[in-house]
Amino acid sequence: MRLFRCGVLCCALALVLGGAGLAAAAGPIRIKFSHVVAKEAPKGRAADRFADLVNQRLKGRVEVQAFHNSSLFKDREEIEALQLGAVQLLAPSTAKLVPWFPQYQVFDLPYLFSDQEHAYKSMTHPRVTARLFPLLKSRGMLGLAAWDNGFKHMSSNKCPIVKPEDMKGQKIRVQSSKVLEEQFRLVGANPQIMAFSEVYNALERGVVDGEENTLTNKYSQKMHEVQKCLTVSYHGYIAYVVLANAAFWEGLPKDIRKVLEDTLAEVTKWQWELNAREQEETLKKMQEYAKATGKFQITVLTPEQRKQWAVAFQPVQKKFESAIGKDLLDLVYSLAK
Numbered sequence: 001m002r003l004f005r006c007g008v009l010c011c012a013l014a015l016v017l018g019g020a021g022l023a024a025a026a027g028p029i030r031i032k033f034s035h036v037v038a039k040e041a042p043k044g045r046a047a048d049r050f051a052d053l054v055n056q057r058l059k060g061r062v063e064v065q066a067f068h069n070s071s072l073f074k075d076r077e078e079i080e081a082l083q084l085g086a087v088q089l090l091a092p093s094t095a096k097l098v099p100w101f102p103q104y105q106v107f108d109l110p111y112l113f114s115d116q117e118h119a120y121k122s123m124t125h126p127r128v129t130a131r132l133f134p135l136l137k138s139r140g141m142l143g144l145a146a147w148d149n150g151f152k153h154m155s156s157n158k159c160p161i162v163k164p165e166d167m168k169g170q171k172i173r174v175q176s177s178k179v180l181e182e183q184f185r186l187v188g189a190n191p192q193i194m195a196f197s198e199v200y201n202a203l204e205r206g207v208v209d210g211e212e213n214t215l216t217n218k219y220s221q222k223m224h225e226v227q228k229c230l231t232v233s234y235h236g237y238i239a240y241v242v243l244a245n246a247a248f249w250e251g252l253p254k255d256i257r258k259v260l261e262d263t264l265a266e267v268t269k270w271q272w273e274l275n276a277r278e279q280e281e282t283l284k285k286m287q288e289y290a291k292a293t294g295k296f297q298i299t300v301l302t303p304e305q306r307k308q309w310a311v312a313f314q315p316v317q318k319k320f321e322s323a324i325g326k327d328l329l330d331l332v333y334s335l336a337k
């Protein structure tokens with residue numbers, strides 16, 4: 001049963017009253033780690049690895065449980081739930097933070113990152129976190145680490161998508177970010193914000209024609225089974241911020257907090273390596289699926305074709321420069337090799 005059906009406030013209260021907090025004292029401290037992707041996706045595997053390691057290292061004192069696939073809360077609701085203390089850890093994509101903190105839209109800008117290293121530096125550089133983490137704190141959340149999901153690509157049932165004009169009139173699901181909406185408007189598409197948990201059904205029923213996402217997100221949700229084509233475009237990026245409820249985290253005994261933070265650092269390193277491998281392997285799996293079924297067409301854009309998309313998307317940057325902050329934008333660009 002998905003608890004979010006009763007509304008975030010009611011579920012959150014039930015979870016808080018159900019003894020999630022430190023005050024409930026007897027027994028181990030319970031940490032609920034909620035996220036929206038599949039258990040097998042790089043984020044799901046890292047959440048499980050973090051839980052397993054902590055549960056071994058702090059046996060009897062702390063119990064971490066990962067909730068996969070929006071089984072506790074959907075996108076927006078999980079962020080509200082964290083603020084209310086109904087869950088203690090999350091790892092939302094940066095786009096999910098945009099409704100509260102428009103500065104996070106910097107990471108949604110098309111063709112922003114040159115490679116994974118640029119993404120890593122941008123998500124973890126002390127000058128970037130010094131700019132963004134205090135915003136999180138103002139809403140009762142603590143930024144603990146950055147996890148990766150890699151480059152986004154486009155898929156649709158109106159195919160093929162090779163040139164920006166091919167997007168004309170297409171209904172495309174996007175995450176909750178105005179930059180992403182504008183990006184698709186610029187190429188004549190009709191963007192629709194929708195929670196991740198609803199995308200598969202929306203594609204299957206034709207509520208939207210397509211969506212943009214990482215290969216592991218598409219594959220682990222079986223979106224390729226309800227899409228006719230994939231365009232390997234590398235046009236955007238998904239990275240995650242591992243977030244804690246600030247009051248909960250800061251109230252933990254120091255020795256426990258140290259083990260949690262050391263374990264998180266270890267899992268974070270593992271997660272970035274895992275993600276890079278998984279994106280590559282997933283492309284191969286999709287190519288095999290395409291070949292075996294004949295029902296799925298994959299186009300890998302050439303550097304020249306990617307340039308056409310970059311030019312078409314270019315105006316979005318100027319439009320959002322002040323919402324993001326020019327200094328932050330310049331800083332992120334300066335971190336490219």
Ligand code: LMR
Pocket residue numbers: 036037092093149175195196213217238
């Ligand atoms: C999406 O909503 O498409 C992604 O942010 C899901 C995720 O957490 O990777």
